[in-house]
Amino acid sequence: MRKKIVTSVVGIALAAAPFAVAQSKKPAPKKPAAAAPAGKAKSSTSSGMVVVKDPVTGALRAPTAEEYQALTNGGTVSGGTSRTSGPQTAVKGGGAVAEAAVGTQVLHPDGTVSVRLDDSHAVFAVATRTPDGKIVLGEVTGIQAANAAVSKTGKAKTAAKGKADASNEK
Amino acid sequence: MRNKTLALLTGAFLCGASLSQAAATVTIVNNDGPGVGFNDPTPALPVGGNDGTTLGQQRLNAFEFAARKWGATLTSVPTIRIRANWQALACNAGSAVLGAAGATSVWRNFAGAPRVNTWYGAALANALSGAALDPGTPEILARFNIDLGKPGCLTGTFFYLGLDNNAGSSVDLVAVLLHELGHGLGFQTFTNGSNGAQLLGFPSVYDHFLLDSSLNKTWVNMTNAERAASAIRTGGLAWSGPIVNDAAINVLTPAPGLNVTAPSSVAGRYFVGTASFGPALNTTGVTAQVMPVVDQADGRTGLACTTLSAVNRVAVAGKIALVDRGTCTFNVKAQNVQAAGAVGMLVVDNVAGTGVPPGLGGIDPLVTIPSVRILQSDGNALKAALVTRSRTSSPVVATLGIDLLLRQGMNRNGKMLMYAPNPFQGGSSVSHFDTSASRNQLMEPSINADLTHEVKPPQDLTYKLLQELGWQ
Numbered sequence: 178m179r180k181k182i183v184t185s186v187v188g189i190a191l192a193a194a195p196f197a198v199a200q201s202k203k204p205a206p207k208k209p210a211a212a213a214p215a216g217k218a219k220s221s222t223s224s225g226m227v228v229v230k231d232p233v234t235g236a237l238r239a240p241t242a243e244e245y246q247a248l249t250n251g252g253t254v255s256g257g258t259s260r261t262s263g264p265q266t267a268v269k270g271g272g273a274v275a276e277a278a279v280g281t282q283v284l285h286p287d288g289t290v291s292v293r294l295d296d297s298h299a300v301f302a303v304a305t306r307t308p309d310g311k312i313v314l315g316e317v318t319g320i321q322a323a324n325a326a327v328s329k330t331g332k333a334k335t336a337a338k339g340k341a342d343a344s345n346e347k
Numbered sequence: 348m349r350n351k352t353l354a355l356l357t358g359a360f361l362c363g364a365s366l367s368q369a370a371a372t373v374t375i376v377n378n379d380g381p382g383v384g385f386n387d388p389t390p391a392l393p394v395g396g397n398d399g400t401t402l403g404q405q406r407l408n409a410f411e412f413a414a415r416k417w418g419a420t421l422t423s424v425p426t427i428r429i430r431a432n433w434q435a436l437a438c439n440a441g442s443a444v445l446g447a448a449g450a451t452s453v454w455r456n457f458a459g460a461p462r463v464n465t466w467y468g469a470a471l472a473n474a475l476s477g478a479a480l481d482p483g484t485p486e487i488l489a490r491f492n493i494d495l496g497k498p499g500c501l502t503g504t505f506f507y508l509g510l511d512n513n514a515g516s517s518v519d520l521v522a523v524l525l526h527e528l529g530h531g532l533g534f535q536t537f538t539n540g541s542n543g544a545q546l547l548g549f550p551s552v553y554d555h556f557l558l559d560s561s562l563n564k565t566w567v568n569m570t571n572a573e574r575a576a577s578a579i580r581t582g583g584l585a586w587s588g589p590i591v592n593d594a595a596i597n598v599l600t601p602a603p604g605l606n607v608t609a610p611s612s613v614a615g616r617y618f619v620g621t622a623s624f625g626p627a628l629n630t631t632g633v634t635a636q637v638m639p640v641v642d643q644a645d646g647r648t649g650l651a652c653t654t655l656s657a658v659n660r661v662a663v664a665g666k667i668a669l670v671d672r673g674t675c676t677f678n679v680k681a682q683n684v685q686a687a688g689a690v691g692m693l694v695v696d697n698v699a700g701t702g703v704p705p706g707l708g709g710i711d712p713l714v715t716i717p718s719v720r721i722l723q724s725d726g727n728a729l730k731a732a733l734v735t736r737s738r739t740s741s742p743v744v745a746t747l748g749i750d751l752l753l754r755q756g757m758n759r760n761g762k763m764l765m766y767a768p769n770p771f772q773g774g775s776s777v778s779h780f781d782t783s784a785s786r787n788q789l790m791e792p793s794i795n796a797d798l799t800h801e802v803k804p805p806q807d808l809t810y811k812l813l814q815e816l817g818w819q
Contacts, residue, residue, distance in 0.1 A: 280547075282547055287457075287458065288456050289454060289455070289456055289457040289458070289480065290454070290455050290456055291452050291453065291454045291455075291480065291481070292452060292453050292454075292466075292546070292547060293451065293452045294449065294450060294451060294452055294453060294537075296447075298449055298450070298535075298537060299447045299448065299449035299488065300447060300448065300449055300527065300530045300535065300774055300778065301436075301444050301445075301446070301447040301774065302444070302445040302446055302447065302523055302526070302527060302794075303442060303443070303444055303445065304442060304443050304445050304495075304501055304504070304518060305441065305442040306441050306442065306501060306504065312501075312504055312516070312518065313793060314445070314518075314523075314793050314794045315772075315774075315775060315792060315793055316774040316775045316779070316792055317773055317774035317775070318773045318774035319773070319774070320447075322773055323436070323437060323444045323447070324437040324444070326437075326442070326444075327437040327438055327439060327442050327443060327444055328437070328439075
């Protein structure tokens with residue numbers, strides 16, 4: 178399926194600006210993403226919708242069933258986990274998308290897939306002053322976790338260097 | 348003049364020199380407005396090799412220094428762009444968010460991708476494909492706390508803006524930047540470690556190298572439940588890649604260990620937790636038979652909290668005494684087996700553990716024999732082998748010392764340990780080297796005061812891990 182798509186876009190620049198794709202207001206989706214193959218297991222964290230960059234207009238639109246298949250590649254990963262990239266939200270019919278939303282998988286004409294990330298994946302460094310005056314640095318993922326770490330009045334969990342339990346206890 | 352220029356511009360723009368070095372060009376995209384952050388005109392005195400004359404310029408110089416370090420290390424035809432700004436981030440008098448960095452997007456199945464159906468951070472994806480996949484968007488986003496050190500924001504503790512790795516009690520901005528940019532360049536999984544779910548159903552390239560030594564599986568071959576369990580298996584999560592592990596032998600310090608040479612059923616190298624009392628272990632080591640103390644009614648436990656019986660004295664004289672944790676302090680146990688003539692002491696932990704055992708605390712100038720803690724599981728294995736001992740002779744022979752074949756921060760199979768505390772620590776777990784690493788590594792979850800600003804051997808393994816992911 179992917180080859181078919183690639184073939185269909187010969188001559189189109191490869192994903193030159195995958196997020197600057199709001200040129201067209203005529204995305205004309207062929208079939209809503211909601212028509213994705215049945216039986217796709219949803220991940221507990223699967224939250225992104227699926228869009229494709231139209232090879233002709235350059236606009237983002239919902240994928241056809243074929244494109245969806247190319248996007249997810251079907252099948253399962255070893256270890257028995259189902260592919261979990263089933264769309265949860267289809268692009269509303271015909272509306273151009275100025276920029277891919279965070280967490281949205283974008284299928285580019287050459288088969289490349291991208292996802293824009295937000296603060297939930299950024300690694301935040303947090304510094305905490307210990308009772309003896311030392312500064313201990315630790316890290317958390319996401320702005321919410323970072324804020325929560327600080328709001329614990331300086332009790333943010335940090336990774337102490339060395340062994341956890343070296344007291345001379347019994 | 349430069350600040351003036353910066354102030355006149357609005358929005359994001361490329362600032363400063365393109366940091367063309369040997370291998371890659373890294374640019375800082377100044378996302379601060381006029382008079383703020385990088386554009387702060389507050390006069391500043393030169394500090395630690397940073398000759399900027401304003402606070403903003405010094406901040407920019409520190410960023411450029413870190414960018415130059417990575418630029419001189421990595422190879423990339425496309426420019427690596429870091430969109431950066433200074434802003435208010437959460438803080439109070441005792442703690443503060445210093446800053447953050449991360450990839451702005453992830454990519455899979457692009458031209459030149461070494462692995463299919465695998466997420467790569469934008470900078471690495473660009474480098475592998477040979478062109479910017481998204482020319483309009485910087486690959487890394489970084490933001491730092493503009494209020495750090497002000498009253499109510501980790502009061503009195505400021506970023507050190509010097510470039511000479513001499514931060515003292517301040518926070519070394521360059522070190523933090525090198526670390527955070529390391530994450531942005533790919534030293535990170537996008538898989539959720541707390542529940543094991545992959546990002547939209549696909550693994551990160553990082554996951555291909557995460558090896559659970561208990562399951563003997565990499566993360567890409569696990570179920571979500573297995574990954575979640577692996578993420579908290581302290582001492583059991585390792586890096587499988589040969590580039591890191593081959594280099595680590597020459598970067599990390601030889602580890603204290605117990606090398607059991609007989610019998611074959613238990614022969615092997617065991618990690619130990621060292622004592623803060625008694626002599627330090629050395630590379631010569633103490634070689635002797637291992638003999639247990641037995642002083643409890645169950646016939647297999649020996650606490651050694653009182654003067655040893657005649658039978659136990661005969662047993663441990665000239666031997667490495669095996670005792671159990673509990674009831675009395677570690678140094679008391681050491682005093683008692685030492686008085687009976689033991690030449691060393693192994694304390695078997697009384698709780699389950701994995702990886703490198705905790706040490707033995709306490710101070711006791713009277714103890715002159717080496718003492719260590721071993722894992723409960725290892726102690727049980729040795730006890731099983733000791734069933735066939737006589738009153739005065741043991742089948743278990745071992746050397747207690749610094750083992751030149753073990754490394755602090757690697758498992759006994761020569762794999763670099765990854766940070767996997769229990770409970771899970773989002774942000775720290777998995778996406779860092781383990782804290783047992785010595786010498787200290789840039790990509791441990793805590794930034795240690797003795798770090799250099801180096802990112803590759805012989806000091807550091809960060810670049811080696813990035814190479815494993817696909818960077819050149």
